[in-house]
Amino acid sequence: MAWSEHLGGNKYKIVERDPSKASRPKRSVTVEMPGEITRSKSEKKKEAWLSLEEAKWSEQVISGKAVKQEDITLLNFIPKWEKGYAAGNMGEYTQNVNLYNLNKYVVPEFGHLKISKITTLQLVTFFGELKRENGKEFATNTKLNIYKAVKSVFDAAYEWELISKNPMDGVKRPRTSKKEKKAMRDVKKAFSSSETETILLALYDLPDRWRLYFTGSMLGGFRRGELLAIEWPDVDYDRGAIWIDKQITLNKEGQKVEGEVKTEESEGWVAMPKWYMDQLKLYEKEWKKEKFQCKDWAGGNKSYVFHGGKGIMYFPTTPTTTWRKFLLKKNIPHVKLHGLRHTAGMLLRESGADLKTMQERLRHTKIGTTADIYTHSSEMISRDAADRLEVFDPKKLRFAP
Known part of the structure; x- marks a missing residue:
């Protein structure tokens, strides 16, 4: 006892x-x-x-x-964290990124130390001095990824009662500097309504599979890997919607695989415009003809709507490369592929959709995420707000004598 x-x-x-x-x-x-x-x-x-x-x-x-506190170092604890927490709560690609960050930046600094002896001050100092090998500052997002990996490890150690106090509780989450925020504001994150119209027409110069892929991303707000993973049974013409429950991602070995969607809320039906579904239906007929004529079909029983030939799933980075080349060729201002998802959100925002509708369509877990991203001004929203003030033009006002 x-x-x-x-x-x-x-x-x-x-x-x-x-x-x-x-x-x-x-x-x-x-x-x-x-x-x-x-x-x-x-x-x-x-x-x-x-x-x-x-x-x-x-x-x-x-x-x-x-496990005796003084018996385990951070280096020896990380595999236990990987098996006991990461494997059941993270996708393989996320695990891979976290393990890379831990082994690259954290283990050389703390790996030899007993996990119960690592202090808040040591961790605060570590993050304060964290820089690239060439001495340059990390982007805040990179620093944040390292922070999340370290916090996940110590959260698990505390929950499993290997440490009596979590030293990460006193370490502040990395924040974007004013200089970085200014630089980020100058980066184009989404297309306006007029730009969207131009791009939708320009996409007709691409093969149908890529035209429909990028059009779907822009109007449906799909994440890159989600649209790569849809198969024809996921397309419901009567419902006018596409079912999302998986994505193409990378495993820990860097190989392309089918994986779970980002969150539980990411799974569901995404309604699409009727004209888009009609075009998808025509594309399906051509798709089936190509499969029938293909002598060395390698897709097995899979029926990926968008594939690189022979029914094989695309590598998840292929759309990114194809999108970048398309923008360059058409001399269109660069917006990242993920910016098409933001474009879908901004189009909804500009059309007057409320945040709850936007959250459900973009399948965000929290409405706060939707609000943080899409309540900033867009060209149309700002113009509309300014136009409402035209009534106060002194030349148009009539004053009593």
């Missing part, structure tokens, strides 16, 4: 004997009593909290799940 020892202040050491060892050595963990209980005058509350902590530690030791 576990017991506790007061270490001073609000710290306690909880001890249990390990039944799996012949000599039954003591296994201990240090815990911190919450402030509200420490300040309480009720000894019963303190005893009840300690009893619960003792029971939890005893169960871990007896079941063999306890």
Whole structure:
């Protein structure tokens, strides 16, 4: 049966004997009593909290799940985090990115240290001094990805009670500097309504598969890999919609695979304009003819609407490359491929759609995400707001004598 020892202040050491060892050595963990209980005058509350902590530690030791704090370094803990958390909560590509960031930037600095000994000050200093190998500053987004990976690791360690306090709780999330914000404002993120009309016509110079792919992205707000993964059974002409429940992504080895969509809310029907569905129907007839004439079809039982020939799924970066070349050839201002998703949102915003409608169509988990992205001004919204003030033109006002 576990017991506790007061270490001073609000710290306690909880001890249990390990039944799996012949000599039954003591296994201990240090815990911190919450402030509200420490300040309480009720000894019963303190005893009840300690009893619960003792029971939890005893169960871990007896079941063999306890890992002694001082026995594990960050380097040795990362594989446990990968298997126990990342594998079940992240897509393979995201896992790969996180592991790369951890091994590239974090392990060289902290890998040799025991996870229970890494402090908030060390982590704050690390992020404050984090730079590229050439000494240049990281983009905030890159810094944020490293931050998220580190936080995920320490969150797991704290939840699994390997550490009594999470050192990442005192590390501020990286924020975009004023200089970077200004640079980002100068980057074109989406197309206006008039630009969209021009692009939709220019897309007719591409093969039908790419024309319909980019048109669908611009009007349906699909993510890059989602539209690559749709098959003909996912297209419902009666409903006038496309079903999304998977995406083409990369696994940890960098190979293209079918994976789950980004979030649970990402799964669902996306209604499309009737004219687009009509064009998709004509394209399906041509698609079937090409498959019938293909002597070395390699798609098996898959029927990807957009494929690179022989029924094989596209590599997820292929649309990005194709899109960049198209813009360059047509001398159209550069907007990233993901900007077509933003364009879909801005078109909805400019047409007067409310945020809830936009959230549901773009399949955002939180309406706050929709608001953060699409409540900034667009050319049309700004012009409309300005036009409303024309009535105050002094030349048009009539004043009483």
